[in-house]
Amino acid sequence: xxxxxxxxxxxxxxxxxxxxxxxxxxxxxxxxxxxxxxxxxxxxxxxxxxxxxxxxxxxxxxxxxxxxxxxxxxxxxxxxxxxxxxxxxxxxxxxxxxxxxxxxxxxxxxxx
Numbered sequence: 001x002x003x004x005x006x007x008x009x010x011x012x013x014x015x016x017x018x019x020x021x022x023x024x025x026x027x028x029x030x031x032x033x034x035x036x037x038x039x040x041x042x043x044x045x046x047x048x049x050x051x052x053x054x055x056x057x058x059x060x061x062x063x064x065x066x067x068x069x070x071x072x073x074x075x076x077x078x079x080x081x082x083x084x085x086x087x088x089x090x091x092x093x094x095x096x097x098x099x100x101x102x103x104x105x106x107x108x109x110x111x112x
Contacts, residue, residue, distance in 0.1 A: 044093045053079050067091040070103075083107050 046063040060077070068075040070088040085105040092099050102109040 047091070047093075047098060049077070051077060053081060055080075062091075065093045 044063060044065045046061055047067075048059060048061050049067075051058045051060060062076065064076075067077065068087060068090045069077045069079075069084075070086050071079060071081070071084050072086040075087065085103070085107070087103050088105045089100060089102050089109045092101055100109065100111050
């Protein structure tokens, strides 16, 4: 084989390799972007909570992914109960379900 044919074959191989790598990276980018859009458009399902405390019974509806509970007035569900910590617990929506997380409260968290 002459040198010019070998050079042309090398160039074609290099171009094919770069084209394949470019196509693979573009495919990864498209798939990652699509998954990101799917996750961004997921909505948190609302949750209704029946709250029973010394002030009476109430029903509250929340649509945010995190709901804080405690004595602190900035909490989403604030109570004046002395056995409750300032930031006692939180309800968090992730992995397709609601989770109750104790925030290192002194008396622990009981859910019924």
